Amino acid sequence: MKRILAQCIKELAQFRRDRLTVALAILLPLATLFIFGFAIRLEATNIPIVIQDLNNSPLSRSYIEQLMATNQFQPTRWENNIVEALERGIANAGAIIPPDFDAQINSNQPTTIQVLIDGTDANNARIIQNSFRATTNAFLQTSGIQQEQPNIVARIRIWFNPGRRESLYIVPGVYGVILWIYPSLLAAIAMVREKERGTILQVYASSLTAAELLLGKGLAYFLIGIAQAIVIISLGSLLFQLSFAVEPTAFILGTSLYLWTSVLFGLLIGVRASNQNAAVQGVATIGFLSSLLLSGFIYPLSNIPFPLSLISSILPARYYIELSRDAFVRGTGWIGVWFIPLVLIVIGLLLFNTARKALSRMQLPY
Amino acid sequence: MKFLIHLLESRFWALCIKEINQIIRNKQLLFLLLFPPTVQLLIFGFALNADVQNLKLGIVDYANTYESRELVAALTENQIFIPQNYSLSQEEIAQQVRLGQITAGLVIPPEFNRDLAQNRTAEVQVIIDGVDANTAGIASGYATQIVNQYSRSLDENLTPPLVQAQSVFFYNPGLLSSWFLVPGVLGTVITLTSTLVSSTTLVREKDSGTLEQLLMTPADAWEILLAKIAPLFVLLMGDILLALSVARIVFRVPLQGSLLLFLTLGGLYLFVGIGFGLMLATLAKNQQQVVLTSFFINLPLIQLSGAIAPIESMPVFFQYLSLLNPLRHFVAISRGILLKGVGIDILFPHVLALFTFVVVLLTVSVNRFRSQLS
Numbered sequence: 001m002k003r004i005l006a007q008c009i010k011e012l013a014q015f016r017r018d019r020l021t022v023a024l025a026i027l028l029p030l031a032t033l034f035i036f037g038f039a040i041r042l043e044a045t046n047i048p049i050v051i052q053d054l055n056n057s058p059l060s061r062s063y064i065e066q067l068m069a070t071n072q073f074q075p076t077r078w079e080n081n082i083v084e085a086l087e088r089g090i091a092n093a094g095a096i097i098p099p100d101f102d103a104q105i106n107s108n109q110p111t112t113i114q115v116l117i118d119g120t121d122a123n124n125a126r127i128i129q130n131s132f133r134a135t136t137n138a139f140l141q142t143s144g145i146q147q148e149q150p151n152i153v154a155r156i157r158i159w160f161n162p163g164r165r166e167s168l169y170i171v172p173g174v175y176g177v178i179l180w181i182y183p184s185l186l187a188a189i190a191m192v193r194e195k196e197r198g199t200i201l202q203v204y205a206s207s208l209t210a211a212e213l214l215l216g217k218g219l220a221y222f223l224i225g226i227a228q229a230i231v232i233i234s235l236g237s238l239l240f241q242l243s244f245a246v247e248p249t250a251f252i253l254g255t256s257l258y259l260w261t262s263v264l265f266g267l268l269i270g271v272r273a274s275n276q277n278a279a280v281q282g283v284a285t286i287g288f289l290s291s292l293l294l295s296g297f298i299y300p301l302s303n304i305p306f307p308l309s310l311i312s313s314i315l316p317a318r319y320y321i322e323l324s325r326d327a328f329v330r331g332t333g334w335i336g337v338w339f340i341p342l343v344l345i346v347i348g349l350l351l352f353n354t355a356r357k358a359l360s361r362m363q364l365p366y
Numbered sequence: 367m368k369f370l371i372h373l374l375e376s377r378f379w380a381l382c383i384k385e386i387n388q389i390i391r392n393k394q395l396l397f398l399l400l401f402p403p404t405v406q407l408l409i410f411g412f413a414l415n416a417d418v419q420n421l422k423l424g425i426v427d428y429a430n431t432y433e434s435r436e437l438v439a440a441l442t443e444n445q446i447f448i449p450q451n452y453s454l455s456q457e458e459i460a461q462q463v464r465l466g467q468i469t470a471g472l473v474i475p476p477e478f479n480r481d482l483a484q485n486r487t488a489e490v491q492v493i494i495d496g497v498d499a500n501t502a503g504i505a506s507g508y509a510t511q512i513v514n515q516y517s518r519s520l521d522e523n524l525t526p527p528l529v530q531a532q533s534v535f536f537y538n539p540g541l542l543s544s545w546f547l548v549p550g551v552l553g554t555v556i557t558l559t560s561t562l563v564s565s566t567t568l569v570r571e572k573d574s575g576t577l578e579q580l581l582m583t584p585a586d587a588w589e590i591l592l593a594k595i596a597p598l599f600v601l602l603m604g605d606i607l608l609a610l611s612v613a614r615i616v617f618r619v620p621l622q623g624s625l626l627l628f629l630t631l632g633g634l635y636l637f638v639g640i641g642f643g644l645m646l647a648t649l650a651k652n653q654q655q656v657v658l659t660s661f662f663i664n665l666p667l668i669q670l671s672g673a674i675a676p677i678e679s680m681p682v683f684f685q686y687l688s689l690l691n692p693l694r695h696f697v698a699i700s701r702g703i704l705l706k707g708v709g710i711d712i713l714f715p716h717v718l719a720l721f722t723f724v725v726v727l728l729t730v731s732v733n734r735f736r737s738q739l740s
Contacts, residue, residue, distance in 0.1 A: 007445055017432050020655060020658075021658075024658050024659075024662065027662070028658075031662065031665065031666065032665060035665065035666050035669045035670070036669065038444060038680075038681060038684060039669050039670055039680050039684045040669070040674075040675050041675065041679040041680055041681070042416070042500035042675060042679065043499065043500050043503060043679060044676065044678060044679045045678075046678060046679075046682075047677060047678055048678065053521075064530075075372050075726055077534075083536070086536055086537075086706075087702075087706055087708050087712055088708075088712050089698060089702075092678065105528055105529065108528070109528075109529065110526055110527065110528050110529070111528065111529055111530075112529075112530050112531075112532050113529065113531045113532065114532055114534070115532065115533040115534070116536060117533050117534065117536065118534055118536055118537060119535035119537050119538035119539060119541055119548055120537050120545070120701055120705050121537055121546045122416065122417070122538055122541035122542055122543045122545065122705070123416035123417070123543060123546070123548055123676075123677050124543060124676055124678070125535055125538070127504070127535045128533075129509075129531075130504075130507050131510070132531035132533065133511065134507065134510070134511070135530055135531070135555075136527070136529050136530065136531045137514070137527075139529065140527060140528065140529060141630050145528055145529070146525070146527060149487060150487060150514065150517045151482060151487065151488065151517040151518075151520050151521060152437065152482070152487070152488045152489075152513055152516065152517040152520075153487055153488075153489055153490075153493075153513065153517075154489075154490055154492050154509050154510055154513040155489050155490070155491050155492065156492045156494060156506045156509060156510065157491070157492070157493050157494070158494045158496035158502050158506060159463060159464075159493060159494065159495055159496050160495065160496045160497050161496035161497060161499055161502070162496060163735070164496055164499040164500075164503050165499060166499045166500060168497070168499060169497060169498050169499050169500070175394050183718070185658075249482075250398065251636070253540075261462060280657040280658065281398075281562075281657060284657065284661055285402060289405075289406065289409055293409055293410060293413040293414060294409070294413055296673070298414065298675070299414060299415055300498060302420050302421075302422075303415040303416075303417065303419070303420075304412075304413050304415075304460070304501055305413075305415075307413055308409070308412055308413050322466075325497055326466075329497045330464070330466065330495075331499055331550075332464055332465055332466075335465070336464070336465045336466060352545055
């Protein structure tokens, strides 16, 4: 125990002396928080659109007004061909209201509004199409052209996040990404640096066991990780107005366990890699890709296709993001997330054991 | 002409051959050129999928009549909602939503049929898990639409709607989300690889002190740099072809525009990456710092490029900020040529922007490099 602590203190002292690494340890997570928290928005608003109103009657103008009231579109001026506006990316959609729009309606004849949509962004394209359909329906109802009592209506209630604030979904996920990448990155660098400088040989020659070495280094980066977690979570919650939806014991315990698995993952890569470059790249690429793409951070987990979904099910980030979203948005607490700390413990133990074995194979028999 | 003669006579060629030999022997570099781009492209393309589909739906049908079952069928027929379970009580459904076991719950009340028969509006309740705000919004739109459609189909003597919005989709008629992501990720992959490869080759020489030896030779600084960049450029062009092949073969992304134009502009963009790499190499003292700082630069570069999340949905400030992002312009070029098939006449603002970046980046980093050498 004493040796673990000594190792930990030595590691912290070494960390403090490397100014650039300390700066990056603070700046990188903060930058990630800001960029992801502010810039990742999936819901489309202010989609640029060109409208050619060939009718220009009170009816057609009220249709356009209704369309703009959805707040999804931003009218753009464009005099030429609509297709050209799509090609140039000036607008994502164009609508043509036919010249006989009001005449057709007044004589009770059906009329069609042509909508040309840039399908490059498939998701956006679908939203634009749905928005036009919904607007057209609403227009028929509110303008009194075709008022029909619908037979069935759906009363929709959105739970947990009735205002559908996107930051409530993104920011708890950002916590998961940040606390996965950075503690592991720092731990990996620390481990591999010792190898590159050759100081690991001194460790091998000493009576320190592999487990003690891992625990000592791990503890140091665990503490740094906790500092990062406190800064990121409190600042993020303040900035994006998040608050706990349930008493946070499960979240606090889960966060600590998650930081441990993150640090152990970094140490394992550090033990395995032969040089710093490979280590950092390994952690950066594997950790970043997996926590960003396979964790359900941006799009729902159910969208990940089969062989990749297997990888996703062994990713700690996937479980932690679930836990974090529960703590800040859903709020079921222990009943809903009891298995997550257990999963994290199992993954942590596996990582620890693998790293310990890899290390002790290189160590002299004591 | 004078320049050409100068070039032909210079030590550039000897240095170039030395570089090529070094690259061929460097297994790690070759690995870096082949493996990460392919894997990144595959994972990005397969894992990121914006479609709202396969939402687990819990159903409690108190009415249990022909009409109510038809409504359930209408709701679940096109893969948006997948019936997960049928429950006996509303409380059970509510609990399942709360625990995240289902994403949506449908409750059909017992008076559903009575209301329909008496020509009153029948109400059904849909509960949607709003944790994922975007999915919830789209799902609620779909639910409303499907119920509307079903509702209309029940009424035989209904007139068709007087106004209809008819949509035509350009460039991606099948609305495949991989067609949107892959051309963007292609740009991302090129940025990551070119920055990393060029910075590590330079820094390694700095690390091991061989750069000083090079300086002792009678070669000029520009000859040393050009000899380093030229073989890398050729290799990275190979990377662009590799990424393009993956996009075409695996994801069946079309190539509507000119291949030559794509390769030319891809080559231009490579200089942005190489410029970044040079800059990093002058900033950092060792490889570890290079990788950390490249991480620091690449993260915002990717996030603010529109490669993953559309630019239009970002806050306005970030939209303007993204204009200063070379990757944003390359993503626009890549989508323009691959999907839209547009030419240089439409892409020229982006080309101009890229050109400016190349000039600025290369000037600054070459100057820094030179001053560090002397």
